Amino acid sequence: MSWLVCGLWFGVVAGMRFSVREIASTLRPIATARRGWIGAIVVVAAVSFFAGAHNYRHQNWPFARGYYADLRKAVGLAPPASVRRAQAAKRGQGEIQTLTLADGTREFVLGTMLHRVKARLFPHFPEGHIAPLADEDGVFSFLHFTRDGAVSLSLLQMEKQELSTRQLGIVKGVHRGTDIFKAPDTNKVYVSYVTIDTKTCVSLKLDEIVIQEPGPIEQRPVFQTSCTLPPYGLNHGGGRIQQDSTGRMFLTVGDFWKSPLAADENSSFGKILVGKPGEGFAIYSRGHRNPQGLLWDADTQTLLETEHGPSGGDEINIIRENLHYGWPHETYGTNYGADPEDVYLADVGVSYGRHDRYTKPIFSYSPGIGIGQIRKVPADSFEFPNWVGSYLIAGMAPRSLSLYRVVIVDNRVVENEPIRLGRIRDFVVAPTGVIVASRVDGLLVVRRDRGKRG
Numbered sequence: 001m002s003w004l005v006c007g008l009w010f011g012v013v014a015g016m017r018f019s020v021r022e023i024a025s026t027l028r029p030i031a032t033a034r035r036g037w038i039g040a041i042v043v044v045a046a047v048s049f050f051a052g053a054h055n056y057r058h059q060n061w062p063f064a065r066g067y068y069a070d071l072r073k074a075v076g077l078a079p080p081a082s083v084r085r086a087q088a089a090k091r092g093q094g095e096i097q098t099l100t101l102a103d104g105t106r107e108f109v110l111g112t113m114l115h116r117v118k119a120r121l122f123p124h125f126p127e128g129h130i131a132p133l134a135d136e137d138g139v140f141s142f143l144h145f146t147r148d149g150a151v152s153l154s155l156l157q158m159e160k161q162e163l164s165t166r167q168l169g170i171v172k173g174v175h176r177g178t179d180i181f182k183a184p185d186t187n188k189v190y191v192s193y194v195t196i197d198t199k200t201c202v203s204l205k206l207d208e209i210v211i212q213e214p215g216p217i218e219q220r221p222v223f224q225t226s227c228t229l230p231p232y233g234l235n236h237g238g239g240r241i242q243q244d245s246t247g248r249m250f251l252t253v254g255d256f257w258k259s260p261l262a263a264d265e266n267s268s269f270g271k272i273l274v275g276k277p278g279e280g281f282a283i284y285s286r287g288h289r290n291p292q293g294l295l296w297d298a299d300t301q302t303l304l305e306t307e308h309g310p311s312g313g314d315e316i317n318i319i320r321e322n323l324h325y326g327w328p329h330e331t332y333g334t335n336y337g338a339d340p341e342d343v344y345l346a347d348v349g350v351s352y353g354r355h356d357r358y359t360k361p362i363f364s365y366s367p368g369i370g371i372g373q374i375r376k377v378p379a380d381s382f383e384f385p386n387w388v389g390s391y392l393i394a395g396m397a398p399r400s401l402s403l404y405r406v407v408i409v410d411n412r413v414v415e416n417e418p419i420r421l422g423r424i425r426d427f428v429v430a431p432t433g434v435i436v437a438s439r440v441d442g443l444l445v446v447r448r449d450r451g452k453r454g
């Protein structure tokens with residue numbers, strides 16, 4: 001480019017002094033005398049250029065056999081499909097192909113680091129929470145609990161990718177459904193939800209539900225937090241339910257935007273509770289802001305939790321009994337709208353940007369990802385063998401809109417790959433590894449894209 005600019009500049013300057021005819025008549029005898037030499041120089045330069053282009057990082061130069069030929073050989077498929085597929089697989093992130101099918105479902109293929117993913121979105125499926133029931137004979141069945149309290153039963157035929165759903169009834173008193181859980185030992189089903197009484201006092205409730213067909217859903221109260229009057233934040237309810245290998249049940253309770261209650265030892269707010277239905281619940285851990293994800297990992301016998309930080313500081317925590325996880329006294333995040341260089345509330349013992357005095361998260365996202373549910377890819381995952389042992393964590397913030405594939409080794413996060421699957425409210429991973437996720441615009445079923453390789 002610089003030679004071109006110099007040439008043009010020379011031309012402009014020369015044009016100012018001499019006419020084109022004068023320049024041509026001056027150059028003609030030189031060109032005639034040196035034609036042989038100039039030809040030789042042009043040939044040598046061209047050969048050097050093409051050879052260099054071939055060697056330089058195996059560029060796909062017109063006359064060179066470079067990167068793509070090697071790739072074709074390595075992948076072992078006939079070109080040009082192999083090249084396109086390999087490129088697609090390695091493209092990393094983003095929807096690379098979207099298809100709207102005749103029945104209104106949408107399908108897209110997505111490249112990730114270790115798998116090519118094919119996802120199908122069944123529209124008009126309300127946003128909510130999912131409790132797996134069974135995965136037998138190629139049919140995955142699950143209960144679904146919407147944000148406004150409706151319970152349904154769905155059967156997903158995996159091979160045909162057909163979804164059928166039947167409404168079962170409405171849970172009464174639900175202001176915001178926060179989770180549904182089927183206990184593996186008793187097969188009993190539990191729901192948690194935010195409820196508001198006639199005095200506008202808000203609390204989190206845990207019910208056992210009994211589904212009768214026909215007939216309304218029977219609700220048996222299991223636990224209810226104390227209530228708090230406005231102002232409060234209904235989106236800070238927590239409400240995730242899990243059970244450990246001994247049958248103890250865990251319930252996360254958010255701070256409802258009332259951080260003084262999270263600091264209060266006598267309040268259930270900002271805590272993780274433990275108990276058994278019929279035997280009461282007690283505080284298991286404290287110092288939580290808005291725990292939106294909970295996972296009992298039977299492989300490692302640990303309880304993993306995710307919670308929203310204030311602005312930044314979304315945490316992954318390993319929960320152990322009687323530990324304090326910091327909120328509202330400290331967080332790696334900061335306060336919304338605050339000047340980042342202020343010294344925050346130091347006089348009342350609150351510190352931002354550090355986490356020294358209470359149990360640290362194993363990882364903290366800043367900026368926050370809108371951290372949501374956490375699940376694990378099972379050991380016998382047929383769908384995503386390269387992801388076995390990885391955790392998947394929903395990122396709901398507009399900048400995230402992903403499931404993050406997180407690898408944890410020795411209680412440390414060593415890998416964090418966003419997989420752009422949209423804004424996922426809740427999801428489960430079937431024993432086969434199929435991911436079933438609830439988005440605001442429908443139900444997403446995520447499998448491996450096997451393409452023509454079978």
Ligand SMILES: [Ca+2]
Pocket residue numbers: 287315325326327330331355359360361
């Ligand atoms: Ca913390």
